Amino acid sequence: MPVQHTLRLAADPDGIARAAELLRAGQLVAFPTETVYGLGGDATNGKAVAGIYAAKGRPSFNPLIAHVASAKAARRHVQWSETAERLATAFWPGPLTLVLPLRPDHGISELVTAGLDTLAVRVPAHPTARTLLATLDRPVAAPSANPSGRISPTTADHVLAGLDGRIAAVLDAGPCGVGVESTIIGLSGTPTLLRPGGLPAEEIEALLGQSLARHLQGDDISAPGQLLSHYAPQSTVRLNATAPSEDEVFLGFGPVDCDENLSPTSDLTEAAANLFAALHRLDATGHPIAIAPIPERGLGLAINDRLRRAAAPRMP
Ligand code: TXA
Ligand code: MG
Numbered sequence: 001m002p003v004q005h006t007l008r009l010a011a012d013p014d015g016i017a018r019a020a021e022l023l024r025a026g027q028l029v030a031f032p033t034e035t036v037y038g039l040g041g042d043a044t045n046g047k048a049v050a051g052i053y054a055a056k057g058r059p060s061f062n063p064l065i066a067h068v069a070s071a072k073a074a075r076r077h078v079q080w081s082e083t084a085e086r087l088a089t090a091f092w093p094g095p096l097t098l099v100l101p102l103r104p105d106h107g108i109s110e111l112v113t114a115g116l117d118t119l120a121v122r123v124p125a126h127p128t129a130r131t132l133l134a135t136l137d138r139p140v141a142a143p144s145a146n147p148s149g150r151i152s153p154t155t156a157d158h159v160l161a162g163l164d165g166r167i168a169a170v171l172d173a174g175p176c177g178v179g180v181e182s183t184i185i186g187l188s189g190t191p192t193l194l195r196p197g198g199l200p201a202e203e204i205e206a207l208l209g210q211s212l213a214r215h216l217q218g219d220d221i222s223a224p225g226q227l228l229s230h231y232a233p234q235s236t237v238r239l240n241a242t243a244p245s246e247d248e249v250f251l252g253f254g255p256v257d258c259d260e261n262l263s264p265t266s267d268l269t270e271a272a273a274n275l276f277a278a279l280h281r282l283d284a285t286g287h288p289i290a291i292a293p294i295p296e297r298g299l300g301l302a303i304n305d306r307l308r309r310a311a312a313p314r315m316p
Contacts, residue, residue, distance in 0.1 A: 003165040008156060011128040011173035019171050020135040023048075027168035028055055030145040030159045031132055033124040035095045035178045035198045036152040036276065037159050038067065038142030039167065040132075049111040049141050055166040058148040063114040064141040065097050065182070066121050069133035074098075074121040077106045077139060083208065084187055090207050093125035095182040095198030112141045118188055128173045144181060145170070149232055151283065151310070154179050154276045161280075179273035180302045186215065196301035198272065233283035237311040241290035248290040249282045256292055259285075268299040275303055279310065 009015035011032065019029045026048040028041050039056060041048035043066045052064065068074050071088040078084075078100035087098060099120045102108070106119065113119055121139075124130065133140060144152040145159045145167075153159045156172035163170075183197035185204065192213040193201050205211050244250035244258075252258030254266040260278040262271035271294065282289050291307055294300050 004168065006160065006164045006167055007169035008160070009169050009171045011171050013131075015171055016128060016131050016135060019132055019169060022168045023132075023136055023140065024138075026051075028052060028166075029168055030153075030156070030163065030170040031129055031140075031142070032126050032156075032171060032173040032176060033067070033129045033142075034126045034176060035124070035181050036154055036176055037145040037156065037170070038124075038129075038140075039145035039159075039163065040067070040140040040142040043108050043112050043139035043141035046109040046111055049109045052141060052143065053111070055163055056143060056146070056148045058143065062143075063116055063120065064112045064143050066108060066112060066119055066139040067124055067129065067133060067142050068121060068139050069130065069137070070123060073133075073137075073139070074123065077103060077108055078119050078121055079103055081187060083191060086207065087185065087187075087204065088123070091199055091204070092123040093130060094123070095125070095178050095180075096204075097122040097182045097184040097195075097197075099184060099186045099188065099194065101188055108139065109141075118186075120184065122182055126173070126176070128171055132171070151233055151279050152181065152276050152306075154273075158276070158280055175273075175277065177273060179275050179277075180299065180306060183302070185212065196305050198299070198302065200298045201301060202298065232310050232312070233279055233289060235283055235286065236288045237307070238288065238290045239307055239311050240293045242292070244290040247287060249285050249287045251278055251282055251289060251291045253292045253294050258292070262292075262294070262303075266295075268295070268297075268303065272299045272303055275306065 041052045147162045154176040159170045178198040183199040184195040186192040190213045192215045250258040252261040
């Protein structure tokens with residue numbers, strides 16, 4: 001992969017216009033969303049999408065989310081449904097991804113879907129992402145902007161730490177607000193939770209008036225990306241720790257004595273926003289990481305999902 005100079009662009013009108021120009025030319029640009037930074041490439045341009053996989057070192061059976069400016073733009077690519085309309089009306093723009101059957105005339109590179117007949121679409125809420133997508137007026141494929149298998153980036157510095165020299169630019173708008181990736185709902189059949197994320201599953205169930213089927217990651221290829229050892233720090237990770245051993249650094253939650261605290265007041269929203277940055281800092285110490293128990297409700301589902309992956313045995 002050729003080394004290039006990676007520009008750090010300000011998230012102002014000039015920076016966003018430059019980012020749109022680069023994307024239109026088939027270049028890769030990392031950009032902020034409310035969840036994490038995405039590594040964007042033109043989803044209609046196979047070469048650009050191949051570049052995403054190359055820059056991340058990502059296994060190519062792992063399909064990508066197409067980011068668009070509006071539900072109207074999403075409908076150009078997927079077969080819309082009444083349930084999609086209800087969810088989009090309630091939660092877009094926001095941390096929700098919908099997986100829907102592709103339209104015959106979808107125009108999306110096959111590298112985005114990795115050969116599936118469905119497409120994951122999302123309308124992000126971050127103002128910089130919204131302006132960029134509206135300016136570009138085409139779908140942007142964007143996985144989280146980290147090398148495959150590493151911790152997701154919630155700042156432009158995290159992006160550059162992993163991808164400097166491998167992408168054309170990063171739009172820097174400071175830290176992401178939500179801090180964990182979007183919730184993914186499959187809508188090809190029964191509404192199914194494919195990945196817990198920044199929008200609590202309970203809110204979706206309340207709106208639909210039914211519980212979601214669960215088909216969590218790792219089950220099979222309909223929920224790919226779900227390699228178990230994902231989001232992994234370099235150091236080993238031990239979950240549900242009440243106290244660190246002598247060599248460990250301790251990631252706490254609630255009123256505990258620790259090296260980093262996800263939320264001293266036990267607020268799960270704050271914990272999600274801090275999760276990846278705290279892991280990045282603890283990982284940089286080179287010590288094994290012990291992590292306090294996190295309640296399995298609301299955003300705790302997404303946090304625990306990421307932590308279990310961080311703790312899973314590593315792929316060779
Ligand atoms: O918040 C987010 O979703 C971030 C920001 C950048 O938008 N993006 C993100 O992308 O997390 P990524 O590539 O790291 O995760 C996308 C997930 C993967 O687990 C992938 O397998 C799943 O979406 N996915 C994509 N297309 C799919 C499809 N057609 N069917 C099932 N799962 C799909
Ligand atoms: Mg990712």
